[in-house]
Structure formats: C-alpha cells, structure tokens
Amino acid sequence: MADYNPQQLDTKWQQRWRESRAFEVEADPSRPKFYTLEMFAYPSGHAHVGHVRNYIIGDVVARTKRMRGYNVLHPFGWDAFGLPAENAAIKGGIHPETSTLANIAHMKGQLQRLGISYAWEREFATCLPEYYQFNQWIFLKMLERDLAYRKRSTVNWCPSCQTVLANEQVIDGACWRCGSVVIARDLEQWFFRITAYADELLKGLDTLPAWPDKVLVMQRNWIGRSEGARVAFDGIEVFTTRIDTIFGATFVLVAPEHPLVARLVAESRNPEGLRAEVARFTAQDRLARQSGEVEKEGVFTGREVTNPFTGQPVPVWIANFVLGEYGTGAVMGVPAHDQRDFEFARKYKLPITVVVRPEDGPSPEAASLTEAAVSYGVLVQSGPYDGMRSDEAKRALTSEVEARGIGQGSVQYRLKDWGISRQRYWGTPIPVIHCEKDGVVPVPYEDLPVTLPRVTQFTGRGDSPLAQVPEFVNVTCPRCGGPARRETDTMDTFVDSSWYFLRFCDPRNDRLPFDPAKAAYWMPVDFYSGGVEHAILHLLYSRFFTRVLRDIGLVRFDEPFTRLLTQGMVLKDGAVMSKSKGNVVDPDEMLQRYGADALRLYVMFVAPPEKEVEWSDTGLEGSYRFLARVWRLVDHWAESVRQGPKAAPASGIGDAERAVRRKTHDTIRRATVDIEERIHLNTVVSALMELVNELYAYSERSPLGAPAMRGSDGGAAVPQASTSPAARFVMREAIDALVLMLSPFAPHTCEELWQHLGHPESLAAAGWPEFDADLARADELVIPVQVNGKLRGRLTVPADISDDRLKDLALSDEAVQAHIAGKAVRKVIVAKGRLVSVVVQ
C-alpha cells in the first residue's frame, strides 16, 4: 500500500459517504434510536478550531453509536438571524441574506472537509421562511393561550441615531456607533410568559441527572425561587422573606418605578423636588447596570403608614435600590436584620429596633450594632411572638396575616417574563396587525408566513427598519377590512433556537413545525453538546418551549435534552480565539498540513471535552505521527492477517499471543466505557496508543519484525509466509479491533485501512468490537506489598491465588522480610487482587 496520504483519503471517503447517503436516516420504530446534537451555529463566516471541537465530540459519539447498532440522528443547521449580519449591512452595504447564505456555504464546506457525519439532507437555516413561519405559528398559539402578551417596557435609545440599541451595543452607557449617551425609552413590547412555568422549570431540573451540576445550579439561581409573604402596610403591599422580623419594621421603601409613586409625589408637600429626585434615581438605575456600585439613596415622601403588628406609624421613602419589577416593588425596612436597611437607616437616622436575638445569647443593643444581624434566632420585642424561633414565627405570622386579611404567604421568582420584541430587521416578523378599530389582531394562520421584505437600504437610523417599508406596514385588518398597520418589530433570535432540535425530526414539513409522530420517535435529544455560554438562556428557553409545545399537544415529554455536555474552549496564546485578537486557528490550514483525521484525533486527545485547552501545533503533529504509525502497522500485517484463520487455532497460542489478546480485550472494555458512559474521549485515544505500542513490541519479536522503516529505500521486503497461524489470528483480532475503535476519531484513515484488511463492508456496518471478559483477565498478577503503608515489594502470583497463600508469600518475601525482621506483625490486610498491607509493631 502507498504511504500515508491523508488529504487524498479525506476527499475519497467524503465523496463515498455523500454518494451512499451514509448518514441519512429515517424514523424506524423497529430500531433503537439515538439523537445526538451539537448546538447549531451562528454563520459568522469562518469556523475556527474552537467551534470545530464541539462538532468532533458529537461526531465521535454519533459514529460510535452507529457502530453499536443505533439508528442515529445527527443533524446540523444554522442559527442564521441576528445582529452581526445587520450591522455588517449597515457598515458594508451587503444585504444580510446575501452575507448569511455565503457564510453558511463556506462553513458547511469546512465541516464537510472535517468529515463530520451529519445528515445534511436535514439541514436548514432559521432565516428562511420555511423555518421562521413556524416561529410565527408557535407565536400565534402562544397568543391564543395568553402566553404571549404586550406591555410597555424600557429599551435603550440613542437620541442621535434615532434608534433602539441592543444591550451589547451600549458601551459604558453610550452608543457604540456615535458615542451619544443612551437614554431609556418606553415602548410597547411583546413578552412570553415563561414565569407561568417557573415552578415546573425549577422542579424539572431534578429530573436531569446527566446535566452538569454547574448548569443545574445556574438555572436554579436564575429562576430564583424564594418563599415569603405579602403584607399590606395600609395601602402599600410589601414582599418579605423575613416576616419573623416584622415587629422591627420601622419604615417602608418603594421603588422609583412603583405605580404609587406618582400619587405619593403629587400629594407631597414638595412635588417638584420629589419628582426630580425620582427622575434622578430612574436614570441612575440604568447606568448602575454597567458601572456596578451605586450609593444607596432615598427620599422621604412625607407619608406614613401603619405597621400592622406594632400599630406604630412608619415613614414611606422612595429608595433607589428597591427593584420595581421584583415582588411588589415595595419592601419593609428592618434595619436591625437586613444589611441594606441597616445602611439606609444609619444614613437617614431612622430608628433601629432589634427583634431577633441569637438562640444562645442576649439580644444585641441596637445602638452598638455595626452591621445587621441577619441570622435566624429567637424573637424578642415582638408582642405575643416573643420567645418563638424564627422558623416557627414565619409560619405563625403568615397565618395571622392571612386570618386578618392583610396578606398571604407568597412565592416569588427572580425569573422575569421573556421580552422578545426587537426593533431590528434581521429576525422573524411578529405576526400581528394593529387596527385602530379592532386593536391587536393576529395574522390568520392561512396568511403565514409573514415574509421579511427585501429592504435594500440599511442606514441604522430610525425606528424598526421594517417601519420604513410602506408595502409591508400598510395592510387591511383581517377582522374589519379597514386600514391597519403591521407590527414592525421582529423576534429575539433566541426564539429560533428554542425549538430547532424538534424541527430536525421533520425538517421539510410545510403544515406543522414537525410531525408529532416523528418527534415522538427521535426525541428527546440523547446527547447534546455546546458551550457553557448557553447554560442559562438557550437551555432554559428550550425547556420552556418544550413544555408549551407539550401543552399544545405536539410532544409528550417535558425535557428536551437528556444528557448535556458543556465543552471547553480552545485557547490560543492564553486567550479565547477571536477575529479581533487575530489568534484564530483555521481548521483548513491544519487539514492541508495533516489531514482531517490528525486534527480530529488531536482535539479529542488533548484534554477531556469539558476542559478548556491551549492549542498546540506540536501536539497536532504527534497525532499525525500516531496515525502514520497505525498505518504502517496495519500495512505491515495486512497480508498475513488477510490470510490468517478467523477462529482461534487449537495450538500455537503462547504467552505472547495471550498477552496480545488480553491487551486487545482490555482496550475494548476501556474504550467502550470511556466513550459511552464517561465521555472521556482523551483516555480512549491513549488506550488505543497503548495497544499500538504493544502491537509494535509483539511485532518486533515476531518473524515479521517491526514495521519497516519507510525511507527513501521503501523498507525491506517482508516474509509474510513465515508468520504462524496463531500470530496471524491474534494480530487479526487486535488490528481489526484497533481500526474499528479508532474509526470514530479518524474515520477516513480507518475506512481505508478496513478495506485494505479485506473487509468489503463499511465501518458502520462492521459494528463495534465485542468484549470478552475471559480473554481480558490476566492469569498472573503483580501484587504490591506495603509495610506500614510504604511499598516494599512486589509479588508475581497466579490470578486465582487464595488470600491466605498470598499473605504467606508476602510475609516470606525477601524485600518484605528486610523490613519486618525482628518486629511483631500486628495485622496483615489483603485487598483482593490488589495489594497486601503489613502492619508491624
């Protein structure tokens, strides 16, 4: 066979796979399915090795599962709407669709050159109406169920460019393009009621044992459930998780955005001054998001309300640190037991009352506190509740509040409803029409899709770009037939990615997002991999959409992704690769130098998939060398192996041959567990390397000799006939297994070698090698012997030795004797098949 020429193999096998539609699949209920998915890509233009790592991880899993007999769905597509394409259009004048489709074509080529085994016939891009019409369909369904609704909300607005800015376009409070100070502006916007599922989304996390803890924790925190109570202080309802401290509430704080603020200001003695303060707080709040710390400030309204437990009047303040959108937008101020309230009270000289003392100590003196006492304890100065423990008091006080009709137990979530309106062009048009007479009218289903018009001028100025297209905006009302305006906002691109994994089950359906029967077969996704940056939003939204689609009746499960892997980034020169830093490693350049398989193998070998790694050129070269080494080994033995017996011969299998079989089967065991259960792909590769090393050693001692050194002379002629049937058999078994197990990592090389070994069928059809526990078992073991915890000797013994015999051998061992001579043996511990531990004196 010729020298190893990977580039040629890449082309050859990629073409064969395409021609034979090797990775295309259909739902087949008679076969077990496996759905493996990598997060689809934003078509930025070029994939670098950091992106590509994830696709290779998924491909190793997909190819392995195929060999294990599963019907494997492994699709790919494009998350094709989004801001960068629109910004490029504003800067360079290229239409987003043109640049996006060109980028997709290029990146698809890159993935194909890597030999990723995608079912390309299922590919789609979210920016085309065939896909986004179902964003609109789902939106309308959600509208019917009151899961989509409209409310006024604040956006970033650049007064100079006259446009809405995304958060990423606001840099230090200023417009990314012109540098003007960004202001807040209220617009009517669309929201998805994800909070309706808050509790279910939280509980569902407990059903995901194969998700990384880190992600589960992040989602839990993001949903942020807290139990407490709502209590009315006269007309102002507050939310608290510490109702046990209510006797210490000496003031009430409301957020600047609180609906009562307007009235409080108007009725105050100094409406003008107050209004100015409130305006200042509101503006501050926006900047605070960027700059971090803002001093706690407040302003007294002149109003007082009654603490429902002490009966004392307490002042009402407007405070800049109270959040309008959380709880009731108002809180009770308990300075003795809340750090923020404490600082506030000290600053404005408000009274501090201690109402909880530590269980094992006296009540602290209010005047001597240097910080709030936030721990639970026993109630004091709390009327009938004195002496009660905090946790009991919470229950008792909540009951009383409910009995008196002034409040109730309440659960609050940090999670907010999902604002999906974007004042942007490059996204899915929101399918509603505004009629003066009928109000908000949904676009009828039969009128879908609402197609994105082809805007040609991108100035980046004005409102939503769609508002400047009269043919798009001016429509007749579907209800009354009168003149109406089309909604000109588009949807957040996270909508696109919240259900795309379902679309892959049935990507060409033009009636429904997907056929429920097909989704029932393929879903849920068995193995999902992608970057941690999606740990919260994308994964939470997808879990939300899955539940919505379940309630609509399209799917019957709750959780879309059974197992999740968050892959680590690839760094170059210690930094994340990015175009602007100029440190990207282009996979195509590596392909030209070493071929697809060396790159694939290296990326899998360098570290476990979750870990961040530093790119190394020499490491890649090492992987290339390994593949060439396998190539030479297989070629060296191919003829002998092809002519060798298919079953173990009755005689001629000596110690050396048994050792080869043992190594072969032990490698099969390790590789199978590491790929399928642990997903430690790096150790699979090292196990295969060990096997190759052992086969080289065996080879060297065999009549055939070590694989020839290939140089200018092409190596020596090899006397194939001189190898024994036993040698041929064990090498056949070993080399077959090696090529099969290496193939998910290095498919092009292995397909070629497999063929060279005389197998007519493809690798996928060949199946994964079978593990035989008897053959993997060693007949001799090396048992270390410790004396007082230190290694003192090694015993080579038969594997089936008894504990007693092992103990005797250990004690009589020369090296061990030297350390126990003259000392009393107190204890001997034999760990079955592992070690002997002797304790003396």
Place this chain on the structure above:
RNA sequence: GCGAAAGUGGCGGAACUGGCAGACGCGCCGGACUUAGGAUCCGGUAGCCGAAAGGCUAUGGGGGUUCAAGUCCCCCCUUUCGCACCA
C-alpha cells in the same frame, strides 16, 4: 459579597467504587539505521541522596480519619466561571 468548579513532572493530562501517583502524548536526552536526516525504530526522563542496590520527599498549604488518602472530613490560600442590592 453569594454560588459553583478546579489546583498533580518542563508542558497537556492519567489514576473506574480509598489500594503500586505520574498511564498516554508533547518536549528533552541517548542509541540504532543512515551520505545525511527535523523521517523511522528502540530506550531513558518527578525531585533529592547514592557508583549501584536502594532510600527519602512529593498531587496548592495546614490539620484529621484509615493498615492505606490525589481521592473522604475540617480550616486556609490561589485561579477560573456564574449571579451580582431579588428584601
């Protein structure tokens, strides 16, 4: 501040349920083959002492449990990531 994860040779990393720490690879050193080789094959490579046999010390630091700890428990340090006034 709160929460999570991680600290192992010159480097990337192994070590499954506590049981020979450093597999495998990179790098480096040596040998073979060579006109030559940065190709290939073979060998060596944690540190310290020692000619060697061997011994001692080592998994961020300090304690502990155990015959035995990288692994389990407690305290501390460092790094990375996430949330950051959520009442």
